Amino acid sequence: MNMNERKKKILAAIIQDYIQTAEPVGSRTISRKYNLGVSPATIRNEMADLEDLGLIEQPHTSAGRIPSDLGYRYYVDYLMEPEQLTPSQEELILRSYENKSQEIGKILVKTGQLMSQLTNYTSIVMAPRRGKPSKIKHIQLISMAPTQAMLIVVLDNGSVHHQVIDVGESISQADLEQVSKVLNAKLAGLDMQKIRLTILNEIYFELARYKIFMDAALGLLEDSQGSGNEDKIYLGGVYNMLNQPEFHNIEKVKTLLSLLEQEDVLQQILINFQGEGLTVKIGVENNCEEIKDCTMITATYKLDDEVLGSIGVLGPTRMEYAKVIAIVDHMAKVLNQVMNRLTRIPR
Amino acid sequence: MNMNERKKKILAAIIQDYIQTAEPVGSRTISRKYNLGVSPATIRNEMADLEDLGLIEQPHTSAGRIPSDLGYRYYVDYLMEPEQLTPSQEELILRSYENKSQEIGKILVKTGQLMSQLTNYTSIVMAPRRGKPSKIKHIQLISMAPTQAMLIVVLDNGSVHHQVIDVGESISQADLEQVSKVLNAKLAGLDMQKIRLTILNEIYFELARYKIFMDAALGLLEDSQGSGNEDKIYLGGVYNMLNQPEFHNIEKVKTLLSLLEQEDVLQQILINFQGEGLTVKIGVENNCEEIKDCTMITATYKLDDEVLGSIGVLGPTRMEYAKVIAIVDHMAKVLNQVMNRLTRIPR
DNA sequence: TGTTAGCACTCTAAGGCATTGAGTGCTAAA
DNA sequence: TTTAGCACTCAATGCCTTAGAGTGCTAACA
DSSP states (O other), rough: OOOOOOHHHHHHHHHHHHHHHHHOHHHHHHHHHOOSSHHHHHHHHHHHHHHHSSSHHHHHHHHHOOEOOHHHHHHIIIIOOOOOOOOHHHHHHHHHTTTOOSSSHHHHHHHHHHHHHHHHHHHEOOOOOOOOOEEEEEEEEEEEEEEEEEEEETTSSOEEEEEEEEOOOOHHHHHHHHHHHHHHHTTOBBHHHIIIIIIHHHHHHHHHGHHHHHHHHHHHHHHHHHHHSOOOEEEEEEGGGSSEEEEEEHHHHHHHHEEEEEEHHHHHHHHTTTSSSEEOOOOGGGGGGGGGEEEEEEEEEEEETEEEEEEEEEEEOOOOOHHHHHHHHHHHHHHHHHHHHHHOOOO | OOOOOOHHHHHHHHHHHHHHSSOOBOHHHHHSSOOOSOOOOHHHHHHHHHHTTOOOOOOOTSBBEEHHHHHHHHHHIIIIIOOOOOOOHHHHHHHHHHTTOOOOOHHHHHHHHHHHHSSSSSEEEEOOOOOOBEEEEEEEEEEEEEEEEEEEETTTTTTEEEEEOSSSSOHHHHHHHHHHOOOOOOHTTTHHIIIIIHHHHHHHHHGGGHHHHHHHHHHHHHHHHHHHTOOOEEEEEEGGGGGSSSSSSSSHHHHHHHHHHHHHHHHHHHHHHHSSSSSEGGGGOOGGGTTTEEEEEEEEEEEEEEEEEEEEEEEEOOOHHHHHHHHHHHHHHHHHHHHHHHHHOOO
16 A cells, blocks of 8 residues: 555544544645645645545545545554543543442443443443353252242352242251252252253152252253353443434434344354454444444453453444543453452352 | 313324324314214314313414323323233233243343333333342352352342352361351341441451451342342333334434433332332323423332332333233233242242 | 304425535646 | 646535415304
8 A cells, every 4th residue: 555654644634633523524624734734735636546545535526535444444553643541531440440349240331331431432341251061069958938948059150040949848948958968969060961961860760859959950050051141231321322423314323223232243243353352343344234334442351361251332433543442442451350359250 | 171072082083193193183184084074174173172271282383283291191091992912912922931031130121122022112121129128048158169169148038149259278168168157147137237237346256267258248248238130220122212203303312312321210210100000101291301202101010019110111102002001011910920930039 | 053165374395496615626837 | 746726516505486284264054
């Protein structure tokens, strides 16, 4: 790509101006506002070249230029000056996590809120996903009422599932302890597949008395595999988008919102970008018709070296790239710390 | 209110037509489409009366009439013919709850989805709220890894809270059993306030060794009081609203969405309507500027006789009242059954 | 007395048309 | 290579006209 210094400056000027004003940028504007020391005519010539290169476009003949997806890409890769968070932003973030409950869900919600608040775009936060099927670590029965027992199943990934069971007959805590022991002996260390496929019949036979507990435990396991907190997507600041001039068109809002309501699709998009650390997907790079006018900036968060999930910000391609990149990057780092501070979940 | 039969028929016709078309209804339309056996001129005279009564309004001189909030109110209270769900709708609902996990969150999400799908409006589902502070039913420690223990706290309301604790030193399952016993003996049956205010110092002194577990348990309790699943609001079909012509105006969408993002405000609105069974709040009756053009239809769901929360549908005042009322009412009943089918949580 | 036909009147929506102004590309001169 | 000048393009704006829907009023009618 044949880009001299002046072209770069002009492209940067166009993009910066357009990001600010959301209006097509003309040659006069650039020559007036950005001191390039050349006349509008010269800039016009350069702009014609930039258009040939596919970096900028003209909405119609008598309008100024707007950056193309490719133009933004070039800007992000080569022209943009990295930004830092302001001290007040950093402080806001720090304060937000103080006194925060240990609950993962709340932390993720807060993270999303912060991102949308700081960027004025929409934030997307993906709940942690776990890889392999989990094994039963421990089963415990607790008497809740004469005929009712609370079944608790602890998995080795650190998740806990529970359900109250009505046993029909009165049953003592001591009895329940006994049942717990038996169930533990038989089931601990197994994942659901194993239980289902190989040992089920045997145990059922042996533990016929405890069928009701077995069934409940298996039901819980099944639920937990399917997804509990997992696969959840937290959105924040959706309505920030409506303040963007590009979404003054109802149709666009509709397609965007309909996408955002489909958690599974979002999940898939995020997962596709995952594993590359911080990613910036501009317009069509998202490979998704519904957000072909949007840029998504995502980063992953981890525990130790395992990637747990992604967080990201979705906004129009006309986005304050430097600022948002700084924020998403920072938030991912903070989230890493917070996840580590939550007492470790052993695997 | 001086309403003869013909006025009632005309009002009903205006409202039904307007609900269908979203266009102001003129006298000619009514005389043509609804067989009242009178000429447009007569209808005009009656319409003038209805306008004096405040039941209908004119957007401008040369337009037809549209119902006012008061008009809808009269319609709902006196004119509307109750509807039933269609068999296919009922079946859809039934099928949706089959094979549904026992998890309350998922059931509520599904309920919201169903309501928005069936009505084409936005659904709002409030998670169950509990009344009195909960007491500790059982505390259990489980060894997860050499230096890590899972703390599980079961409350008497049937909720379970858990956290992994890093103990620093290696600790055996037997030790943990021992600690569990002690903690249970001291803490079971108490709610957090009691623990905090009266016994804390004593126990701390006595159980200095177990401080780390105590702290974690208290932390969990605190979290759970604050709200876990509670106070959560599930929204569904928000973007359905964008298909309504009244929301082709971006400003209205903005105010609506900004309201829907404030869970606490929604919560408050729902709680205010609660306890009256099925409620229909039309336009300004909502006492809320942001949704003064919307109607909210809510119903409560219960366990035994205790009201747990509300579900509802939010749409434009130009709403298919009979249909939506039937659906919300039905869904509340179904939800009651489902909640009861989930094994009872003793109090 | 209630109903209706007729008619003048009002007001929005839509279309046509000229004007404005921002911005371009091209050409020729510096 | 840069720039001034200029003709050209095209969306946006404002103004005007027209069409059409609907009303309220009046007077005639049953």
